[in-house]
Amino acid sequence: MTSTQFLNFHYPVSTEIKDGIFLDISNNLRNPLTAIQMALDLLSCGQLGTLSKQQHHIVEIAANNAQRLIRLTSASKGDREVVNTVISEKELAQIKFEQDLEKALSRNEFSLCYQPILSLKNNKIIGFEALIRWQHPTLGTISPDTFIPLTETSGAIIKIGKWVLKEACSQLCKWQQEFPEHFASLTVSVNVSSKQLANPDFAAEVQQILQETGLKSQSLVLEITETAIIDNDIQAKETLTKLQNAGIRIYIDDFGMGYSSLSRLYELPLNVIKIDRYFVEKLDCPNGNHIIEAITNMAHNLGLEVIAEGVETSEQILKLQSLGCHQVQGYFLSKPLEKYAIAPFVCGEIQ
Numbered sequence: 001m002t003s004t005q006f007l008n009f010h011y012p013v014s015t016e017i018k019d020g021i022f023l024d025i026s027n028n029l030r031n032p033l034t035a036i037q038m039a040l041d042l043l044s045c046g047q048l049g050t051l052s053k054q055q056h057h058i059v060e061i062a063a064n065n066a067q068r069l070i071r072l073t074s075a076s077k078g079d080r081e082v083v084n085t086v087i088s089e090k091e092l093a094q095i096k097f098e099q100d101l102e103k104a105l106s107r108n109e110f111s112l113c114y115q116p117i118l119s120l121k122n123n124k125i126i127g128f129e130a131l132i133r134w135q136h137p138t139l140g141t142i143s144p145d146t147f148i149p150l151t152e153t154s155g156a157i158i159k160i161g162k163w164v165l166k167e168a169c170s171q172l173c174k175w176q177q178e179f180p181e182h183f184a185s186l187t188v189s190v191n192v193s194s195k196q197l198a199n200p201d202f203a204a205e206v207q208q209i210l211q212e213t214g215l216k217s218q219s220l221v222l223e224i225t226e227t228a229i230i231d232n233d234i235q236a237k238e239t240l241t242k243l244q245n246a247g248i249r250i251y252i253d254d255f256g257m258g259y260s261s262l263s264r265l266y267e268l269p270l271n272v273i274k275i276d277r278y279f280v281e282k283l284d285c286p287n288g289n290h291i292i293e294a295i296t297n298m299a300h301n302l303g304l305e306v307i308a309e310g311v312e313t314s315e316q317i318l319k320l321q322s323l324g325c326h327q328v329q330g331y332f333l334s335k336p337l338e339k340y341a342i343a344p345f346v347c348g349e350i351q
Contacts, residue, residue, distance in 0.1 A: 111338075128342070161193055206222070220248050224253060254276045273299045279292050296325050311328040312331045
């Protein structure tokens, strides 16, 4: 979902919210529009150079439109007719949602859940994937599938991603200190966006967070999608190499759903391939095991491990084991858990 698409749920917009949003728009537009109008007036008067007849006509149209917009931004906030004419209910709701998203981090509305990853070889938890949740004050829990694309578009993913990384590292370090016999060898996986990966200082920022939280680099996993790598080809390889050299493990997430060439697997510093849940679901179909078998064999030949995502049934577990995939993640083991539920889950008996 992009920022121009409306949310898939109803967002109630009161009269007060409408007025507040319209006033925000007015305040944000008025100053730049006034500057634009002044520049257009100077152009029209020839003070910034001589204009042709056609250019003068274009400037005149632009100046008229700027004047109309300035009059619009000066409209009374109580003028319901103006507000309803300018912007629709859906657009108002979208704007309000985006404003709430910008403030969510400072209001401590984000939290992390942790989904366990299991080794089928010894029936032991080997780590967790940290997954962000947004507890909206009026809409309740909002899925990251709804708001993460908006943070990518706005650039807010940089701050939010940094918060997720620091929170996950800090939490695992606390568990390791409190329950060393159970958590010392476990890892936490954090998803990294293409915008984070494009930052040449990202590797240094990650190491700084490790230093601040006290977590060892061997306990951190960064999950990168194929698309993120493609978007930042040269920078991605350089950054991932620095991270891996520092002892941080690199997973390629949702493998098989991107459009990168297989040759990249030879070039990139990777440790694990995560097979997308789409292929795990196909295990129940005739000949559905071929792709997973091919991915698993290829990964093992490259010296990479494999994790199957979205595992939900015992039948899938048995098929994955027979195909050589011995690490799984999904609802069959556990849904993502709140942090208070992790220690009892790990320290208790796992059947």
